[in-house]
Amino acid sequence: MKETGEPxxxxxxxxxxxxxxxxxxxxxxxxxxxxxxxxxxxxxNGLTSVHDARVSPLMLQALRELIRQDxxxxxxxxxxxxxxxxxxxGMA
Numbered sequence: 001m002k003e004t005g006e007p008x009x010x011x012x013x014x015x016x017x018x019x020x021x022x023x024x025x026x027x028x029x030x031x032x033x034x035x036x037x038x039x040x041x042x043x044x045n046g047l048t049s050v051h052d053a054r055v056s057p058l059m060l061q062a063l064r065e066l067i068r069q070d071x072x073x074x075x076x077x078x079x080x081x082x083x084x085x086x087x088x089x090g091m092a
Contacts, residue, residue, distance in 0.1 A: 031062040032064040032071075039066075049075035056081055 001006055011019065026034065042050060055063075055078040066072040 018028045026058070028058060028062060028065070029057055032066055033063050035059065036066055037069055039072060039076075048073065049077065051077045051079070053079045054081040055079060 052059075053073060057080075060078060060080070063072065063078060
């Protein structure tokens with residue numbers, strides 16, 4: 001809060017979780033669009049590769065689909081999120 005008591009809109013520490021639990025999860029299509037937009041912004045700013053250490057199964061599926069469709073302009077080193085109970089399912 002500001003000194004005047006007016007909220008700043010910034011969520012500190014674990015307060016984000018109070019809001020996140022009310023936001024519906026993204027669909028595969030929404031995830032693909034978000035990743036593609038972020039990747040293009042990275043490339044626009046001169047990046048050629050990134051690391052992501054909290055990739056969910058849905059994000060991995062979206063990344064694979066973007067690569068398959070030749071829509072991924074960036075190399076991504078993806079690490080599955082170990083906290084996700086389903087992270088390793090279907091990885092054979």
